[in-house]
Amino acid sequence: ILNVEQSPQSLHVQEGDSTNFTCSFPSSNFYALHWYRWETAKSPEALFVMTLNGDEKKKGRISATLNTKEGYSYLYIKGSQPEDSATYLCAFGSNDYKLSFGAGTTVTVRA
Amino acid sequence: DVKVTQSSRYLVKRTGEKVFLECVQDMDHENMFWYRQDPGLGLRLIYFSYDVKMKEKGDIPEGYSVSREKKERFSLILESASTNQTSMYLCASSSGGPTDTQYFGPGTRLTVL
Numbered sequence: 001i002l003n004v005e006q007s008p009q010s011l012h013v014q015e016g017d018s019t020n021f022t023c024s025f026p027s028s029n030f031y032a033l034h035w036y037r038w039e040t041a042k043s044p045e046a047l048f049v050m051t052l053n054g055d056e057k058k059k060g061r062i063s064a065t066l067n068t069k070e071g072y073s074y075l076y077i078k079g080s081q082p083e084d085s086a087t088y089l090c091a092f093g094s095n096d097y098k099l100s101f102g103a104g105t106t107v108t109v110r111a
Numbered sequence: 112d113v114k115v116t117q118s119s120r121y122l123v124k125r126t127g128e129k130v131f132l133e134c135v136q137d138m139d140h141e142n143m144f145w146y147r148q149d150p151g152l153g154l155r156l157i158y159f160s161y162d163v164k165m166k167e168k169g170d171i172p173e174g175y176s177v178s179r180e181k182k183e184r185f186s187l188i189l190e191s192a193s194t195n196q197t198s199m200y201l202c203a204s205s206s207g208g209p210t211d212t213q214y215f216g217p218g219t220r221l222t223v224l
Contacts, residue, residue, distance in 0.1 A: 004153065031209040043115070043215040044201070051210055089154070093209025097142050097161055098169070101153035 002026055004092045006102035013080045013109050020076040021105040023090030027071035032093035035064055035075055038104070039086045047075075047088075080109045114138070115216040117202055123222045130189040132219050134202030142205045143185035144213065145169075145177065147198040154201060160185055192223045 004025045013019045025033065032051050038044040048057040053068040061078045077084050087106045091099035118133035136143065142161050146154040146169075156169030158177040166177050174196060178186045185204075189196055199220050203213040 009151070034212070036215075041217075043217050046212040046214075049210060049212060091154075091213075095209070097159060097205070097208055098144075098156055099209065099213060101146075101155075103151055103153045 002092060002094065002100040004090065004100050004102040006088075006090055006105050008105060009103065010106040010108070013077075013084075013107060015080060015082060015109055015111050017080055018076065018078045019080060019107065020074050021088065021107075023073045023075070023102055025071050025073070025090070025092040025100075025102075026094075027069060029094045030068045030071075030092075031095060033066055033068075033073050034091040034093065034099060035073070036089040036091065037086045038089060044089060075105075077107070080107070082109050082111055085109045115202055115204055115214050117200075117216040117219050119219050120217060121220050121222075123224065124189075124192050125224055126193060128189075128192050128223075130192050130221065130223075132187040132189075132200055132202075132221070134185045134187070134204075134216055135183055136185075136202075136204040136214070137183065138204060138206070138214065139182065140204035140206050140214075141182075142207070143179065144203040144205075145175075145185065145187045146201045146203065147171070148201060148218075149198050157187065157200075192221075194223050197221060197223045 035047040036044040050066040055066040087104040202216040
């Protein structure tokens with residue numbers, strides 16, 4: 001079982017503030033790093049797939065960076081809104097069909 | 112719009128019962144996966160299938176089996192349900208390897224009494 005860790009486990013953000021959190025993963029046999037957003041009562045939804053060291057992806061106010069050499073990725077939320085409240089999962093893809101998921105960071109945006 | 116559906120959102124079963132969880136995808140994906148999610152833990156892979164009638168154990172296969180008779184359908188079977196199998200079960204599908212997005216169903220919250 002591959003060790004994928006996310007920190008913090010949860011955080012509370014004031015509406016309008018920006019925040020970021022971390023995913024760390026093994027630096028060997030790297031193929032891809034995925035980010036998913038999982039809102040309550042919904043299916044996890046893909047945000048980004050990153051495959052190259054130094055990759056940066058952006059979707060609206062959410063962006064992510066990737067460092068495969070040191071084995072970490074950051075997810076940033078700029079100007080948090082209540083609809084950003086969700087659990088954010090990262091998943092590490094290695095040389096098979098499978099993804100290894102972290103436990104998630106639960107973000108609560110307070111109005 | 113891609114779609115993965117699961118047969119039930121909520122299920123309550125008794126210890127010792129045989130339980131079937133069904134998953135159907137309409138994207139013609141080769142790969143299908145069953146995960147369980149418990150508080151404080153990541154999604155843990157139970158079984159996956161990379162082709163019809165093909166299956167491989169994931170990280171926590173004990174107490175579970177699977178069936179994939181058709182490409183679009185992947186079933187998870189709890190042969191004799193136990194209370195420690197109370198969990199959220201998620202099905203996913205993907206078209207290829209580790210760089211391809213997995214598409215998830217809405218989950219089944221199973222309670223075993």
